[in-house]
Amino acid sequence: MAKRLINPRVSLLAAVAAAVLLAACGGDKGEKASQTAAKVNKEEITVHQINFVLQRQPGLKPEQAEAASRQVLERLIDQELAVQKAQEQKLDRDPRVVQQIEAAKREIIARAYIERVGESVAKPTSDEIAKYYAEKPALFRDRRIYTLQELQIEAKPEQFDAVRAKLASAKSMPEFLEFLKANDMRFTGNQAVRAAEQLPLASLDNIARMTDGQSAVTQNANGLTVVTLMGSRPQPADEARARPAIEAFLVNQRKAEVVQKDIKALRDSSKIEYVGKFAEAAPAAASAPAAGTAPVAPAVAETPASAASGLDPASISKGMGLK
Incomplete structure (x- = not known):
């Protein structure tokens, strides 16, 4: 019978989720496992929020899952308290804060599109x-x-x-x-x-x-x-030691090329009009690197x-x- 291969990253996340779920339900056999890890005043912090943070911590070992999840939870509690206080003081309506939120939102959405475009790149052959x-x-x-x-x-x-x-x-x-x-x-x-x-x-x-x-x-x-x-x-x-690095480098290089080509096509098919003082610098702006590609060092x-x-x-x- 063929054995199923288990992705180590998937099993790690499963271990983390299990550890957090057990902590959330408090070991009560009569209660259904809850996705709520903690309640801060009227707001909840969920297991999904904890897992999202843990996914961004490479190199985390399965045996570190429970301790790491508890540390993340404490940080999320502190963050939630700060958010609630900021909302109480109406800081979330401050024009500067609103501008930063919008800028972050645009960057995240644009990055998601760039990553989607890069998914079509094939891995290099041996x-x-x-x-x-x-x-x-x-x-x-x-x-x-x-x-x-x-x-x-x-x-x-x-x-x-x-x-x-x-x-x-x-x-x-x-x-x-x-x-x-x-x-x-x-x-x-x-x-x-x-x-x-x-x-x-x-x-x-x-x-x-x-x-x-x-x-x-x-x-x-x-x-x-x-x-x-x-x-x-x-x-x-x-060569054996170098292969993983070469593969990663070639994949990233190909992604950058695909993204740059895609952004160029979007520019060519869109109407872009420079206004005011920016109209004078339009040729230079038009030749700027595509979003998501590595910046080019200035010529020396x-x-x-x-x-x-x-x-x-x-x-x-x-x-x-x-x-």
């Missing part, structure tokens, strides 16, 4: 996953852990060449920093350790080609940004040094979404 793995050696087979240092330097355009020249000739970073201090250039710096999957996908191959101690320079609004590869160490990921003007390395320091802190 061959597609294997192909992606083979095409991204810096991300998997030749994966490394990078130690990166970033400097934000306040400088005038006429100082750029001198900064680049000193960076190229300096024997060490402390020597370069002393040059900045001697020329009264203000700067701030930070250093971070990032795995390959935490770096921007568009920049990863170029970062992987950098050697320890190499720097890349780009212009920013206040001067220059210098990113230096202080060091790195290999930590490869085999590259110096010859950064063009050679292909590194975009401004996006180093933005992960590519792979875990």
Whole structure:
């Protein structure tokens, strides 16, 4: 006889619901299990409300279900008390509150539509996953852990060449920093350790080609940004380990493409008219990213040094979404 496979998430929610229901009925065998978990003055807090909160807590284990449900219930009681007091003071009619409620409502409804559109996306095949793995050696087979240092330097355009020249000739970073201090250039710096999957996908191959101690320079609004590869160490990921991350990434990528195409079709089939001062900026607004898609990082003007390395320091802190 074939065995039925049980979804762990479903069984966890079932355990949570059972625990809360038992608490709600107080163990009275003569009473029918109630969906009411607590009463706060004249209002009820239900098991469905508790389950909704618990569903948004990933990694919850079945044995933690009862304790977690009780903690959620206490938070919902506090929330209900605050809501009742706010209504008593008519805060729910405050124009600012009403505006926030409407904005949240619109966002939730729009997100629901975006998620519905994305449901049509098919999962990648094993061959597609294997192909992606083979095409991204810096991300998997030749994966490394990078130690990166970033400097934000306040400088005038006429100082750029001198900064680049000193960076190229300096024997060490402390020597370069002393040059900045001697020329009264203000700067701030930070250093971070990032795995390959935490770096921007568009920049990863170029970062992987950098050697320890190499720097890349780009212009920013206040001067220059210098990113230096202080060091790195290999930590490869085999295909079996990488498959779940690749599948999730490809699915999300396909969803973004489908959503963007759908929103574009909606724009093309709708009458959109910009009014007043917004009419002047209409072309820029029309080219904005579709709702629900990942925002695109602003372009950064590259110096010859950064063009050679292909590194975009401004996006180093933005992960590519792979875990």
